[in-house]
Amino acid sequence: MTPEEYVEQVLSLVERIPPGRVMSYGAIADQLAERSGRESARLVGTIMARHGGGVPWHRVVNSAGRLPPGHERRARERLVAEGTPLRGDRVDMSRAAWTPGLSDDPAGPEDASHPIRSR
DNA sequence: TACTTGACTGGAA
């Protein structure tokens, strides 16, 4: 796989992230590792910084749920607008983390009945 | 070729 293809894989994967959900750089690298054999969260971060302009980049955050440096304000606004579960200025990864192929609503086993509420 | 840098991460302090 060429580096160009790798970039496209990353971008297409980001486009598949549903509104209100997010993926960490590491999770993305992990998904692509199956096809590319490569895995580097740092590489994904670099790609997003350089080529993330055409995709919902705000749905990609680091493993701690922190927003991308320099775009924190923008990202937070968009996330809030989509109903992404936030905790202060960070994404609640336990509820917002998404992985392709999984159910859309992995909401906690306890309260899967009521809507997502930001805390 | 060698060194630095960065939208990262997990573990230790």
Added chain:
DNA sequence: GTTCCAGCCAAGT
């Protein structure tokens, strides 16, 4: 809860 540190890998100097 937070900050620090070492490992990571591609790209730019």
